[in-house]
Amino acid sequence: xxxxxxxxxxxxxxxAWELNKKKSNRIIGGMLWLxxxxxxxxxxxxxxGLGLDTIEETDDAFSIGAMVTLRQLELHPGLAAYTQGAxxxxxxxxxxxxxxxxxxxxxxxxGRYGFSDVLTLFLAMDTQVELFEKGILSLAxxxxxxxxxxxxxxxxxxxxxxxxAYESVRITKTDFPVLTCxxxxxxxxxxxxxxxxxxxxxxxxAKEDMxxxxxxDAASFGAYAQEMIPVGSNLRGSAAYRKxxxxxxxxxxxxxxxxxxx
Amino acid sequence: xxxxxxxxxxxxQDDIPADMVLLDFVRRHGCYSAKxxxxxxxxxLCTVFLDDVPVLSCSVLALRAAGRKVTTLEGLQEEAAExxxxxxxxxxxxxxxxxxxxxxxxxxxxxxxxxPTEDEIKAxxxxxxxxxxxxxxxxxxxQAYLAWKKENRP
Ligand SMILES: Cc1cc2nc3c(=O)[nH]c(=O)nc-3n(C[C@H](O)[C@H](O)[C@H](O)COP(=O)(O)OP(=O)(O)OC[C@H]3O[C@@H](n4cnc5c(N)ncnc54)[C@H](O)[C@@H]3O)c2cc1C
Ligand code: FES
Ligand code: FES
Numbered sequence: 001x002x003x004x005x006x007x008x009x010x011x012x013x014x015x016a017w018e019l020n021k022k023k024s025n026r027i028i029g030g031m032l033w034l035x036x037x038x039x040x041x042x043x044x045x046x047x048x049g050l051g052l053d054t055i056e057e058t059d060d061a062f063s064i065g066a067m068v069t070l071r072q073l074e075l076h077p078g079l080a081a082y083t084q085g086a087x088x089x090x091x092x093x094x095x096x097x098x099x100x101x102x103x104x105x106x107x108x109x110x111g112r113y114g115f116s117d118v119l120t121l122f123l124a125m126d127t128q129v130e131l132f133e134k135g136i137l138s139l140a141x142x143x144x145x146x147x148x149x150x151x152x153x154x155x156x157x158x159x160x161x162x163x164x165a166y167e168s169v170r171i172t173k174t175d176f177p178v179l180t181c182x183x184x185x186x187x188x189x190x191x192x193x194x195x196x197x198x199x200x201x202x203x204x205x206a207k208e209d210m211x212x213x214x215x216x217d218a219a220s221f222g223a224y225a226q227e228m229i230p231v232g233s234n235l236r237g238s239a240a241y242r243k244x245x246x247x248x249x250x251x252x253x254x255x256x257x258x259x260x261x262x
Numbered sequence: 263x264x265x266x267x268x269x270x271x272x273x274x275q276d277d278i279p280a281d282m283v284l285l286d287f288v289r290r291h292g293c294y295s296a297k298x299x300x301x302x303x304x305x306x307l308c309t310v311f312l313d314d315v316p317v318l319s320c321s322v323l324a325l326r327a328a329g330r331k332v333t334t335l336e337g338l339q340e341e342a343a344e345x346x347x348x349x350x351x352x353x354x355x356x357x358x359x360x361x362x363x364x365x366x367x368x369x370x371x372x373x374x375x376x377x378p379t380e381d382e383i384k385a386x387x388x389x390x391x392x393x394x395x396x397x398x399x400x401x402x403x404x405q406a407y408l409a410w411k412k413e414n415r416p
Contacts, residue, residue: 001301003281004280005281006280007263007323007325010327028323028326031321032318032321035320044280044281044323048326066269075344078336092385092390095303095304095389096306097367098306098309098317098318098389101391102303102317102318102322103314103319137267174388214366
């Protein structure tokens with residue numbers, strides 16, 4: 001269990017960012033992951049006084065504060081409509097309701113955990129993150145970056161018209177996933193994010209000829225993803241098993257976004 | 263550090279270490295219904311309400327609850343006694359260790375969704391682990407309680 005000797009609830013982002021410059025201080029989101037670390041921290045920096053706990057929806061985008069919980073994401077009607085239910089589907093197996101009332105989107109995306117359902121789904125949408133120091137960058141760039149001490153302020157999801165689907169495989173219902181898969185299909189093309197590889201989720205765009213007259217060739221896309229997305233083994237599954245799952249989950253998602261096996 | 267919050271309707275002030283979690287705080291103030299089961303945010307035994315929302319008190323810093331309302335099973339006696347009888351009727355309480363966490367989260371479910379389906383009950387309570395009962399008795403108890411409530415609704 002993590003230990004702190006001090007606790008601060010900053011009243012401005014600037015103050016939070018200054019406090020977080022010190023290596024032994026720790027930002028706390030939901031604290032669920034952080035709590036299991038054994039590295040002692042000096043000061044817990046609680047972001048809960050900064051008004052980052054709301055989801056704002058405009059005609060063009062969702063602006064999601066870093067302290068928004070996974071349960072808020074799950075229950076938000078606008079996100080449910082935009083993602084065609086994929087938002088709820090991506091988080092509903094994460095432990096339980098009480099857990100999701102605590103865990104935050106900020107902690108989930110900052111962590112860029114290999115097993116993350118949250119990272120997988122958001123990668124398949126037009127998502128940007130707003131960092132206090134570096135400003136706005138795409139989630140795909142953020143996901144590829146090393147950890148630093150910048151503050152994740154909010155997550156922006158542009159309302160690009162998309163068909164979206166989410167699937168995961170778990171050994172038991174509320175366990176970490178063995179593989180996660182999100183597929184989105186819109187004007188810009190067809191893409192998938194595959195996570196729990198077991199490494200960080202990876203984004204892959206389909207080749208142009210995998211969509212003909214608006215119909216997806218799910219089998220070719222699945223085979224392509226299987227070839228292009230590296231997978232490994234851990235306690236939950238072998239690389240061979242994950243490799244076999246990739247086309248299965250892609251095909252299930254493609255059926256939902258409107259494509260069919262051709 | 264100084265902390266002031268409302269616990270089961272009573273204003274409490276205390277001087278606590280910065281890293282004390284809400285679970286230890288409520289237990290220090292006599293609310294022993296909340297228990298430490300797994301300490302890894304998996305079991306739901308430590309469920310309390312923070313401003314009426316069920317959370318895992320093993321994973322929330324007590325200082326985050328400053329100025330807020332915290333409720334444990336001790337603060338829900340009437341609701342708990344009524345519902346608890348149905349759980350007991352089904353023999354769903356064996357060692358009983360998981361029971362306070364289950365009751366808290368079930369009460370949160372009833373408040374949010376007074377007429378849940380079986381799937382909705384299972385989904386809402388998925389984060390409440392029980393090593394003894396096999397869950398069937400708990401489910402029957404919940405359904406019997408809901409049916410009784412429906413019949414007796416004014
Ligand atoms: C038992 C367990 C099971 C889980 N199962 C799953 C699962 O099946 N699927 C899944 O997707 N996830 C799962 N998770 C991960 C979980 O959903 C959260 O992603 C994780 O707990 C981090 O969120 P948090 O709010 O608790 O962050 P914290 O633990 O508070 O923080 C995590 C890290 O992010 C940093 N941080 C937090 N907020 C910010 C910010 N705004 N800016 C910069 N840095 C920040 C912290 O300093 C820390 O380093 C699980 C976690 C646990 C503990
Ligand atoms: S002790 Fe809190 S979830 Fe198990
Ligand atoms: S009755 Fe023993 S853990 Fe549930």
